Amino acid sequence: MNRMPLTDAQTTVAVVGAGAMGSGIAQVAAAAGHEVHLVDAAEGAAAAAREKLATTLTRLVEKGKLTAEERDGILQRIVIGPAADGDLRELPPVGLVIEAVVENLGVKHDIFDTLADHQDESTVLATNTSSLDVNAIAANLRAPERVIGLHFFNPPPLMKLVEVVRTTQSSGDVLTEAMELMSRWGKTPVMCTSTPGFIVNRVARPFYGEAQRMVQDGVADPATLDLALREHGGFRMGPFELTDLIGQDVNLAVGTSVWLQTDRDPRYEPVDAQRRLVEAGRLGRKTGHGWFEYADGGQAVDATPDEGRVRELVGGPVETDPVARTIARLVNEGVDLVRRGEASAEDVDTAMMLGTNYPKGPHQWLAEIGAATVVEQLRALDTAFPGGRYRVSPALEDQL
Numbered sequence: 001m002n003r004m005p006l007t008d009a010q011t012t013v014a015v016v017g018a019g020a021m022g023s024g025i026a027q028v029a030a031a032a033g034h035e036v037h038l039v040d041a042a043e044g045a046a047a048a049a050r051e052k053l054a055t056t057l058t059r060l061v062e063k064g065k066l067t068a069e070e071r072d073g074i075l076q077r078i079v080i081g082p083a084a085d086g087d088l089r090e091l092p093p094v095g096l097v098i099e100a101v102v103e104n105l106g107v108k109h110d111i112f113d114t115l116a117d118h119q120d121e122s123t124v125l126a127t128n129t130s131s132l133d134v135n136a137i138a139a140n141l142r143a144p145e146r147v148i149g150l151h152f153f154n155p156p157p158l159m160k161l162v163e164v165v166r167t168t169q170s171s172g173d174v175l176t177e178a179m180e181l182m183s184r185w186g187k188t189p190v191m192c193t194s195t196p197g198f199i200v201n202r203v204a205r206p207f208y209g210e211a212q213r214m215v216q217d218g219v220a221d222p223a224t225l226d227l228a229l230r231e232h233g234g235f236r237m238g239p240f241e242l243t244d245l246i247g248q249d250v251n252l253a254v255g256t257s258v259w260l261q262t263d264r265d266p267r268y269e270p271v272d273a274q275r276r277l278v279e280a281g282r283l284g285r286k287t288g289h290g291w292f293e294y295a296d297g298g299q300a301v302d303a304t305p306d307e308g309r310v311r312e313l314v315g316g317p318v319e320t321d322p323v324a325r326t327i328a329r330l331v332n333e334g335v336d337l338v339r340r341g342e343a344s345a346e347d348v349d350t351a352m353m354l355g356t357n358y359p360k361g362p363h364q365w366l367a368e369i370g371a372a373t374v375v376e377q378l379r380a381l382d383t384a385f386p387g388g389r390y391r392v393s394p395a396l397e398d399q400l
């Protein structure tokens, strides 16, 4: 390795893509003391992102959350250089590149190809992809061992979690340094393989899918299920209000991507009720209606839960208990990820609590509920709804 350690503040960083994620990542890196070269293919976009950041940071100064010196330091370290408008051949030698452009394999692969050829072999090349296989981005590049995923969550300055993604070729030293760097940036890194959806977007699928199926089957309405999961599951938001906030199109796209990348594993099969919502343009808050209808002020106008129904369902048979049914599946997903060697149990729990705000991680729930009960619940669900969605992870069966 002929570069300084990534954790050294003298390491220069380039962020390619100055959209929602890239500009936030640039802010985080600059706040940690690095010089950051911001790049975006759209003319003037990198400079505009820096201007927007200046406004945001000035607001933070006014609120007393940042000093004027800190703001000036961050802005000075964000460089709009000769490569700013997208010509990566113009980028000076840097220690780390974080790519955050459109979610398109061809576009990302081209960018990595250019970077691999024009940067030193020791320059670490990271992608912020949410759903593409980092192995495919690293394929056929010069020195692929320096390619990793650094999956930040939105918005990067506020969200603590970063999934550090290792490909089959990533160097152990690069991964260790990347984990240390993320800690230095004030983040909580977890490590995983390039498994579809990584940790968070994979394990979280049943949180949405189970509730959607229960609505589709007429068990209860969205507001009632949201209440059950908030009050009895300890979730900060229910799956319907949350997906209305995220956008039904965005949530469906993530789910569909995981389903397709797992050869249509029935565990992740998208639910027709959500597909119909998206087809009808009911995307959530951003369109004024999704599972709920939103008034101009953004409040849901028809989200009245049936509290009696919540009492009937919770603690009843697992098939119609939204809390037990959801948690059994989250546990099954979490332990299965660990069994396949994709991540450690500790990292899965950390990722779910920080990335999705769950009150507990899957392994904590398992320790409280016990493998025997979770297996019994999954088997009952498998009997009621056969086809593989509720198949029990061997990791749970091993604990019986």
Ligand SMILES: NC(=O)c1ccc[n+]([C@@H]2O[C@H](COP(=O)([O-])OP(=O)(O)OC[C@H]3O[C@@H](n4cnc5c(N)ncnc54)[C@H](O)[C@@H]3O)[C@@H](O)[C@H]2O)c1
Residues within 6 Å of the ligand: 016, 017, 018, 019, 020, 021, 022, 039, 040, 041, 042, 045, 086, 099, 100, 101, 102, 103, 104, 107, 111, 128, 129, 130, 131, 151, 152, 153, 154
């Ligand atoms: N938005 C999220 O919540 C989120 C969370 C985690 C990860 N991600 C991932 O981060 C990446 C960026 O997402 P985003 O939401 O910031 O997108 P965005 O649309 O806000 O920004 C993407 C930017 O990339 C630029 N761009 C496109 N092609 C380029 C190229 N060839 N070279 C340089 N710049 C180019 C665009 O002009 C745009 O400014 C995606 O891979 C996405 O999957 C997004």
